[in-house]
Amino acid sequence: MKILNILISAFRALQRNKMRSFLTMLGIIIGVAAVIAMLAIGQGAQYSVEQQISSLGTNVLIVYPGSQNTGGIKGGAGTNTTLTEDDCIAIQRECPAVGLISPGTRAGGQIIAGNMNWATGIEGTGSDYLEIRKWGIEYGDFYTDADIKAAAKVCVLGKTVADALFPDGSPVGQTVRIRNVPCKVLGVLTKKGQNAMGQDQDDVVLAPWTTVKRRLTWFPYLRQILVSATSPGNIPVAQTQITELLRMRHKIAPYDADDFSIRNQADLANAATATTQILTILLASIASVSLLVGGIGIMNIMLVSVTERTREIGIRMSVGARSRDILMQFLIEALVLSLLGGITGILLGVGGSGAISSLAKWPTIITFFSILLSFGFSIAIGIFFGFYPARKAAMLNPIDALRYE
């Protein structure tokens, strides 16, 4: 029997039971729409993470004290006392691929302004920090090299901190007390939003690294060194130069491990996208469960249909239908159900994703791949779940089918 004839009779058969056909398709429609929407949400999240990461500056390298193992940075006592100011000066002087550099120290603490207070992290940085991180000052000024040399009691507030401590007025020129050290507020940073890990990057206070070291923590070593390569393409070169220099300076024997580690934004980006990819896959897998349920619905209805139409099968066989004609007929019916459901589901999923992004302000991205995937999925489900009922019909004995009451 020709495929066109089978298609026509499949459509007829489905038309005869419109409501039932629709309800059967509904399982697939919902499943496919869910898969499309979940993939769109996941991929939207992935995209915005990538955007945020590249906004950090793509040619940034961070040198941490302590050696690196596969899992990341090894913690523990003694490992964080390897980076010094002299290392910093040496890198600046001897690594040509390095552009800007900012030593980093860190303290946690309570910030008090008048009767307001706020607990946050205090980052001690160099004067080039903002340029390296491609960050800006919303109003006021940043501290200068002179402030750093003098370990001046000055600071710059992140947007969140500024809003929390000075809800009504400008903090510039005011004095805040950081762990009881009064510091003059020079400026407020522009809003940066959340980072890839979901932390609020504006919940921070920046101060000269010397101030943090000498007035807050009295910890003589550096927590990190932030470096920008002269160009994104120079990141590996800068990394090699810094590694060689620091190994030499720290007198590390040829086969011993580094006592520091260098990470770049690409690594961070990879880690973050891996996370959102897992999220995407997870969402899509949950959604495909409903697709599976839809497939079982198709199988169920096809089995009912085969039983109901046993006599029809017998009549067709009596006039010369072969097993494979009957098989194809029911398989194609199942396929038409799942394909129509799939296409409707794709439309619904695309529409639904649009609604999500415009109503919930959630970024969604629909890729050709996700449409192709859902389409392929619904074909596969039609064939997989249609095959058993179709085979059952095809294997009927002509005379038994004809005599079926």
Add this chain to the structure above:
Amino acid sequence: MIGRDEPAPAPTSDGQLIQIDHLVKTYLLGEVEVHALRGVTLGIRRGEFVAIMGASGSGKSTFMNILGCLDKPTKGTYILDGIDVSRLTRDELAHIRNSKLGFVFQGFNLLSRTSAIENVELPLLYGTSSIRDREERAVKALNMVGLGDRVHHYPNQLSGGQQQRVAIARALVNDPSIVLADEPTGNLDSRTSVEVMGIFQELNEKGITIILVTHEPDIAQFAKRHIIFRDGRIKSDRINSSPKLAAEVISELPAVDQEEPV
């Protein structure tokens, strides 16, 4: 062996369209064996018009189903047009049903919610003909049974006699060499029955072999040969030397209102 009280064509192997030898069909109903056919030997030549009669349960339908390649015998051989049917595969049997055989059943067995012409086209769907060819042949077959004006009617818009004629048209559409009819008039009133027999006689005139099951002696009178079954065996097999002509019988029947669609 088989009781035969009247002379009948001897089942010789040459010139026979159908050659049946010691056909046995045993159904297994749980533990119980039902002997539907207990050894039937029979030959039918091309162009015969055979009526098979016998009490209910004597094995007539079972025999017809095997003749129609819808069922397989438990034992014995069945040679159809020189082909040993008992050795064929499912698909080969389907091909034989499609190309050589036409069926007419007591209950019409039309596809519901499917128009007359589509029902008639059904066998052609499983052959090789084109859409245009199909339509032409289906219309021709419907014309032949006098339903040229009911082509697009649905079974539920046709009377019993008209439905049976659609079924006959469907049996004819592939130019079969044999038409098998299992109690085709069982659900019809007597006048309509005679009309249907008239169609069979016409077909037989054209050389198509007709094998018909009936329990009504009136209906059997239109056939040229009578075979009577009893308990799964042939009880008698004889030539009807003076078959009635359906056309004549109809003209003698009192005139009734023409059948109208329901």
